Amino acid sequence: xxxxxxxxxxxxxxxxxxxxxxxxxxxxxxxxxxxxxxxxxxxxxxxxxxxxxxxxxxxxxxxxxxxxxxxxxxxxxxxxxxxxxxxxxxxxxxxxxxxxxxxxxxxxxx
Amino acid sequence: xxxxxxxxxxxxxxxxxxxxxxxxxxxxxxxxxxxxxxxxxxxxxxxxxxxxxxxxxxxxxxxxxxxxxxxxxxxxxxxxxxxxxxxxxxxxxxxxxxxxxxxxxxxxxxxxxxxx
Numbered sequence: 001x002x003x004x005x006x007x008x009x010x011x012x013x014x015x016x017x018x019x020x021x022x023x024x025x026x027x028x029x030x031x032x033x034x035x036x037x038x039x040x041x042x043x044x045x046x047x048x049x050x051x052x053x054x055x056x057x058x059x060x061x062x063x064x065x066x067x068x069x070x071x072x073x074x075x076x077x078x079x080x081x082x083x084x085x086x087x088x089x090x091x092x093x094x095x096x097x098x099x100x101x102x103x104x105x106x107x108x109x110x
Numbered sequence: 111x112x113x114x115x116x117x118x119x120x121x122x123x124x125x126x127x128x129x130x131x132x133x134x135x136x137x138x139x140x141x142x143x144x145x146x147x148x149x150x151x152x153x154x155x156x157x158x159x160x161x162x163x164x165x166x167x168x169x170x171x172x173x174x175x176x177x178x179x180x181x182x183x184x185x186x187x188x189x190x191x192x193x194x195x196x197x198x199x200x201x202x203x204x205x206x207x208x209x210x211x212x213x214x215x216x217x218x219x220x221x222x223x224x225x226x
Contacts, residue, residue, distance in 0.1 A: 004152075033214075035217075040149075040198060040220075040222075041219050041220060042112065042114075042200060042217040042218050042219040042220050043153070043200065043202075043217040044112070044217070045214050045215065045216070045217075048214060088152050088153075090152075092213075095166065096143075096158045096165050096166030097143065097155035097158065097166060097168060098143075098153075098155065098215065099155070100145075100152030100153045100154070101152050102150070102151055102152050103151075103152050
């Protein structure tokens with residue numbers, strides 16, 4: 001079973017637009033992480049937000065975390081064709097593993 | 111580039127066979143985790159090794175086993191392959207025994223296994 005669930009499952013946007021995806025999870029966490037995966041290959045770490053943080057920025061990425069609602073969002077601003085990928089949230093509950101959601105597939109149209 | 115490599119990139123096996131997948135972690139990374147990613151799904155945790163000992167295990171049967179070596183390489187072995195074992199297998203390394211709540215895992219490109 002998967003801890004996190006991303007919403008929407010798929011997203012198609014025009015280049016230059018913003019993309020927002022959400023993640024909900026079930027148990028208490030130490031941190032939540034977002035990863036990108038291109039064409040079914042390895043995962044690339046994007047950003048980590050700790051449970052005591054509410055918002056974090058990294059370049060064109062903005063992540064929010066609401067532990068009371070057990071949810072997080074990832075915003076990609078000014079999207080580019082190279083942002084086309086699947087995006088996964090992963091929760092770290094303080095044990096030895098990351099628990100991933102099923103991902104959001106983002107397509108950026110030129 | 112994460113500095114984590116996996117071999118082979120693709121593999122085809124038949125049901126009942128055994129397979130060994132390999133991972134080479136970043137130098138100095140004492141922790142390696144293995145994940146299984148079925149098509150259209152997120153990765154599922156298989157197990158983790160820290161300094162050559164299994165440190166935790168997900169909901170996978172004993173026919174999934176692993177080894178970690180002092181040279182930062184590791185193996186995932188799967189016996190008695192089943193059709194449902196067809197997936198992308200990912201290894202990920204991190205700097206030390208983490209689980210301080212703020213460790214980044216560095217993923218390899220994966221091995222795609224097809225069981226016929």
